[in-house]
Amino acid sequence: MLEDEQQRPLLEVRGISKRFAAVQALKGVDLDVRAGEVHCVMGQNGAGKSTLIKTLSGVHQPDEGEIFWEGEKVELHSPTAALDLGIATMYQELDVVDGLTVAENIFLGHERATRGVLHVKQANATARTLLERLGHGSLSPSREVGSLSAANKQIVSMARALSRDTKLIIMDEPSAILDAGEVENLFRVVRELTAQGIAVVYISHRLEEIRQIGDRISVIKDGRSTANGLHVTETPKAELIRLMTGREVANVFPERTPVPADAPVVLDVDGLELEGHFEKLSFTVRAGEILGFAGLVGSQRSEIMETIYGARKATSGRVSVNGKALTPGSVTAAVDAGIGLSPEERKSQGLILDEPIYRNVSLSTFERFAKAGLLDERAERQAAREQIDALELRPADPDRPARTLSGGNQQKILLARWLVHGTSVLLLDEPTRGVDVGARAEIYTLIRRLAAAGTAIVVISSEIEEVLGLADNVLVIDDGNVLTQTTASDIDEHGVLDLVMKGSAA
Amino acid sequence: MSEQKTPVAEKPSVQTPAPSASGGSAVQRLFHGSAARSVGLVIALAAIFAIGIVTTGDRFLSGDNMLVILRHASIIGVISIGVTFVITAGGIDLSVGSVMGLTTVVASLASVQMAASQSSWLLMVVVALAVGALAGLINGVIIAYGNVVAFIATLAMLVGARGLAEIVSGRRTLLVTNTDFTGVLRADVLGIPVLVWIFALVAAAGWFLLNRTTFGRRTVAIGGNLEASRLAGIKVKRHLVALYVLAGVTAAIAGLMMMGRTTSGTSTHGLLYELDAIAIVVVGGTLLAGGRGTIVGTILGVLIFSTLTNVFTQNNMDTSVQALIKGAIIVLAVLLQQRFAVRKERKAKAKPVRA
Numbered sequence: 001m002l003e004d005e006q007q008r009p010l011l012e013v014r015g016i017s018k019r020f021a022a023v024q025a026l027k028g029v030d031l032d033v034r035a036g037e038v039h040c041v042m043g044q045n046g047a048g049k050s051t052l053i054k055t056l057s058g059v060h061q062p063d064e065g066e067i068f069w070e071g072e073k074v075e076l077h078s079p080t081a082a083l084d085l086g087i088a089t090m091y092q093e094l095d096v097v098d099g100l101t102v103a104e105n106i107f108l109g110h111e112r113a114t115r116g117v118l119h120v121k122q123a124n125a126t127a128r129t130l131l132e133r134l135g136h137g138s139l140s141p142s143r144e145v146g147s148l149s150a151a152n153k154q155i156v157s158m159a160r161a162l163s164r165d166t167k168l169i170i171m172d173e174p175s176a177i178l179d180a181g182e183v184e185n186l187f188r189v190v191r192e193l194t195a196q197g198i199a200v201v202y203i204s205h206r207l208e209e210i211r212q213i214g215d216r217i218s219v220i221k222d223g224r225s226t227a228n229g230l231h232v233t234e235t236p237k238a239e240l241i242r243l244m245t246g247r248e249v250a251n252v253f254p255e256r257t258p259v260p261a262d263a264p265v266v267l268d269v270d271g272l273e274l275e276g277h278f279e280k281l282s283f284t285v286r287a288g289e290i291l292g293f294a295g296l297v298g299s300q301r302s303e304i305m306e307t308i309y310g311a312r313k314a315t316s317g318r319v320s321v322n323g324k325a326l327t328p329g330s331v332t333a334a335v336d337a338g339i340g341l342s343p344e345e346r347k348s349q350g351l352i353l354d355e356p357i358y359r360n361v362s363l364s365t366f367e368r369f370a371k372a373g374l375l376d377e378r379a380e381r382q383a384a385r386e387q388i389d390a391l392e393l394r395p396a397d398p399d400r401p402a403r404t405l406s407g408g409n410q411q412k413i414l415l416a417r418w419l420v421h422g423t424s425v426l427l428l429d430e431p432t433r434g435v436d437v438g439a440r441a442e443i444y445t446l447i448r449r450l451a452a453a454g455t456a457i458v459v460i461s462s463e464i465e466e467v468l469g470l471a472d473n474v475l476v477i478d479d480g481n482v483l484t485q486t487t488a489s490d491i492d493e494h495g496v497l498d499l500v501m502k503g504s505a506a
Numbered sequence: 507m508s509e510q511k512t513p514v515a516e517k518p519s520v521q522t523p524a525p526s527a528s529g530g531s532a533v534q535r536l537f538h539g540s541a542a543r544s545v546g547l548v549i550a551l552a553a554i555f556a557i558g559i560v561t562t563g564d565r566f567l568s569g570d571n572m573l574v575i576l577r578h579a580s581i582i583g584v585i586s587i588g589v590t591f592v593i594t595a596g597g598i599d600l601s602v603g604s605v606m607g608l609t610t611v612v613a614s615l616a617s618v619q620m621a622a623s624q625s626s627w628l629l630m631v632v633v634a635l636a637v638g639a640l641a642g643l644i645n646g647v648i649i650a651y652g653n654v655v656a657f658i659a660t661l662a663m664l665v666g667a668r669g670l671a672e673i674v675s676g677r678r679t680l681l682v683t684n685t686d687f688t689g690v691l692r693a694d695v696l697g698i699p700v701l702v703w704i705f706a707l708v709a710a711a712g713w714f715l716l717n718r719t720t721f722g723r724r725t726v727a728i729g730g731n732l733e734a735s736r737l738a739g740i741k742v743k744r745h746l747v748a749l750y751v752l753a754g755v756t757a758a759i760a761g762l763m764m765m766g767r768t769t770s771g772t773s774t775h776g777l778l779y780e781l782d783a784i785a786i787v788v789v790g791g792t793l794l795a796g797g798r799g800t801i802v803g804t805i806l807g808v809l810i811f812s813t814l815t816n817v818f819t820q821n822n823m824d825t826s827v828q829a830l831i832k833g834a835i836i837v838l839a840v841l842l843q844q845r846f847a848v849r850k851e852r853k854a855k856a857k858p859v860r861a
Binding site for chain 2: 309332343349352354364367375417
């Protein structure tokens with residue numbers, strides 16, 4: 001733990017910046033981590049935590065800034081370079097190989113062998129020692145990892161870090177996949193590690209957890225450090241929330257047009273349930289209304305959207321559009337009834353990247369343009385061109401492959417697709433992910449205008465500010481449960497975070 | 507961002523024809539599209555021709571020899587057209603050779619030929635097509651609705667159909683005695699064998715189907731991004747079934763052509779044709795991962811392989827050496843394709859377009 005305040009930091013990061021094509025992910029982040037401490041890094045979704053982790057683990061190289069390791073300037077060219085220094089990373093998606101044994105996973109990439117022949121017994125024995133150091137001597141080194149729980153897989157991942165003579169372990173939301181009892185156990189292991197002088201960078205947005213395990217806290221927001229090395233015990237919760245929110249570049253949200261009191265209910269979700277994900281979900285969206293889903297990653301928001309859309313088959317419950325119930329589990333039924341989905345993963349779920357803009361726009365309607373099965377590409381191009389003009393999609397060339405467009409323009413393709421189709425309900429899952437600030441305002445204006453034209457819209461966003469700024473009404477959800485339903489003007493970012501953090505505190 | 511914004515268009519209006527602006531890009535499309543990729547194949551074909559002319563002179567260029575090349579290309583060519591569709595959609599069909607063998611056996615059964623002699627030789631055609639379509643249907647249903655990987659499902663059909671063909675034929679070669687049938691398939695029209703005409707027709711129909719119809723668009727879309735296609739409302743499963751049926755039908759057509767050429771039906775017809783077809787399709791420029799398919803490329807691929815075989819044979823080259831060289835050519839062609847794909851990607855990355 002912290003004994004010497006003047007101690008030289010193990011890892012020091014000064015002013016690192018990282019830019020991806022259209023997005024400035026990090027714009028000057030500082031961090032100093034001392035040996036034997038648990039250093040928590042907090043920030044909202046999209047604040048740049050993942051990019052920071054990947055920079056420290058050698059996956060990304062920073063455009064600017066310096067990294068010092070034990071006082072010496074270093075460059076982390078590759079994950080191996082980071083591992084060789086003694087920096088190990090435990091990702092949320094655990095990087096264990098299910099088909100291999102515990103010991104094989106621990107020594108993955110640095111197998112105990114002489115001229116290619118594995119020393120199985122020696123590896124198993126060393127693995128057992130490592131597991132004992134983590135307080136898990138009961139875990140058999142020869143057991144297949146696929147049969148372990150998520151919590152035990154984490155232990156294997158940590159043992160692997162130890163096997164490499166690691167001095168710093170980065171844990172990316174390790175508690176996200178654990179239940180309360182397992183979190184207690186995780187904390188015990190983390191304390192074992194720090195007692196042995198190993199530093200832990202602990203990423204989480206659960207305040208209660210951080211109070212229990214953390215020594216110091218750093219906060220990043222919009223890719224910038226807003227606090228560095230605050231003492232956990234001396235920093236009140238309200239101060240942390242303030243540091244995580246209240247951005248400098250305020251997004252400009254378009255004026256709301258009040259939903260007419262007599263606007264008909266267009267989308268009616270009644271007692272919808274998807275086993276293992278969410279239960280008894282009911283809500284309605286009226287014509288011209290924007291309903292926002294606020295919640296953190298893992299709150300099952302996307303699963304809810306996909307179930308409404310029929311991409312997942314509901315266990316029970318009913319979805320109706322304009323009073324007509326949809327066939328569960330049928331995307332075609334949803335599309336025919338007038339629902340359009342702009343999926344969370346734009347590139348892998350929304351677009352055919354190597355196909356031109358116009359074919360992506362007409363993906364839901366090319367059959368309608370066709371006559372007797374013969375494509376009418378001229379009509380498709382014309383329809384795409386009209387949308388390109390209306391949405392100011394750039395470049396304004398219908399034949400440009402979707403791959404070459406920026407995130408904002410790719411999002412516009414998806415909006416254009418459903419505009420051409422003509423939908424009465426639009427489900428927008430993270431419509432501004434990977435979209436830069438300027439283009440965001442455009443997307444917001446478009447969404448607002450669609451609502452004004454009478455479309456019922458559901459918006460999901462990890463950015464609470466966006467949900468509150470854009471939506472008329474808000475559902476705050478966590479882990480598939482609706483925590484509250486309210487008009488957007490009656491709740492602020494603090495309020496939402498407060499609810500969610502209470503709800504998910506271990 | 508400009509200040510003014512036109513209102514969001516709500517419904518497509520189709521009245522206005524595309525302005526001439528698309529004329530320029532149409533030419534560009536021709537040069538940047540599959541035609542450009544085919545240029546390399548044309549050059550390769552020309553090179554093989556040159557080797558043929560240099561090594562065997564006029565004998566190679568004679569009209570008769572050209573027809574030999576085309577006739578040799580026709581049967582595998584028809585199968586390759588079907589396989590092009592499946593691969594474009596991101597699938598694979600290993601069973602086409604076996605299914606082809608099975609169709610020849612069933613259509614040559616004594617009972618079928620008897621019935622055909624009493625009605626029409628077309629009955630044999632209908633029986634063969636039905637067998638091919640049924641095999642494809644089974645493949646498609648297992649893949650699309652049983653969620654079995656296409657490689658495994660069609661591998662099972664490869665083994666199973668061959669076995670069934672052996673059972674049905676009793677491991678004997680069945681002679682095709684229906685002279686109406688063989689007469690039609692062995693005839694020449696305008697000096698060109700009917701087999702070649704059939705290939706030309708299937709290829710033309712395939713090109714049209716892939717490039718000009720909703721069926722083709724669905725095929726490319728599913729191969730390009732199955733999940734996006736599904737979420738856009740395309741009935742992906744149904745289409746996958748249709749694709750494997752299509753591949754089965756082309757295998758049946760190839761089977762009929764083989765029966766015409768050899769006047770026999772046997773379980774060994776079409777042995778290893780699935781591998782030849784895949785090699786041809788991939789060399790032709792269709793992406794094995796799906797999302798891009800070219801019928802023109804497949805036709806050129808077939809011609810390259812059959813011309814190559816012809817040149818080898820004319821020069822009395824050992825068949826083992828022929829196989830070795832063909833293997834090397836497949837690897838070379840795919841390596842070149844990948845380099846092309848990488849360059850294209852770099853180009854696209856080099857000029858990112860911002861909002």
